[in-house]
Amino acid sequence: MKLAWLTDIHLNFLRPAVLKRFLESLAETEMDAFLVGGDIGEAPDVTHFLNELDHHLQRPIYFVLGNHDFYRGSIAGVRDAVQELCSFGGFLRWLPDAGVIPLTEDTCLIGHDGWGDGRLGDYQRSDVLLNDWAFIDEFGGLDRDKDERLATLHALGDEAADHFRAVLSQALAFEHILVLTHVPPFREACWHDGKISDDDWLPHFTCKAVGDVLLEFMSASDRQMTVLCGHTHGGGEAQILPNLRVLTGSATYGQPVIQRVIEV
DSSP: OEEEEEOOOOGGGSOHHHHHHHHHHHHTSOOSEEEEESOOSOTTTHHHHHHHHHHHHOSOEEEEOOGGGGTTBOHHHHHHHHHHHHHTOSSEEEHHHHOOEEOSSSEEEEEEOOOOOSOSSOTTTOOOOOTHHHHBGGGTTOOGGGTHHHHHHHHHHHHHHHHHHHHHHHHTTSSEEEEEESSOSSGGGOEETTEEOOTTTHHHHOOHHHHHHHHHHHHTOOSEEEEEEOSSSOOEEEEEETTEEEEEOOOOTTOOOOOEEEEO
């Protein structure tokens, strides 16, 4: 089975003719399914782009959402719209709703959007200002100095971690677990410009809560896990445990690509 993995494709940055050519190029591949790791568009258009992917590819599309997908809207509102879209049938499967997906007799797929949860690096001293704070409703008016924003980041990270904790027991029935998420779950996987991000950026570009759950389960297991993530726009690979490998996808605005073909 051949899976095309894409992440941070930001289709809203493409002119219509370029978007059409990109979708047609994906449709012409001999892939059995597609894995899309978030940052597909923004809140007003993400369901439109998902519809376009569904229409052109006509094969299973397993996806998670990224922070950009909530820009100019709300997390809750976008999730509701995506759930409704997927309920109509077709090829779209949003992984937080899909649970454990058997891909082959030996391999399954699980996933969640994840979120930069502020737990790695030095959140309090970081002077990084994300567009998230201005463009996502749930962060509107939150004051980082009073830890209100940090509490929201923790809650979003914990939500993702709770999802993985709930599905991993079932997933461990398979020899190989493929994990799709948007935010790197480990410091070692937070690549940018060929190196690991520093303490200013790590709070916003890693989800420690998810990483802790993956470590807990895989440390006690003889199964193999491959994690696919993005968000940082910097590519790299990290071997966290002998049986836990993380691939981080690279990205350039306006130039979406297939990161890898994953064969299972």
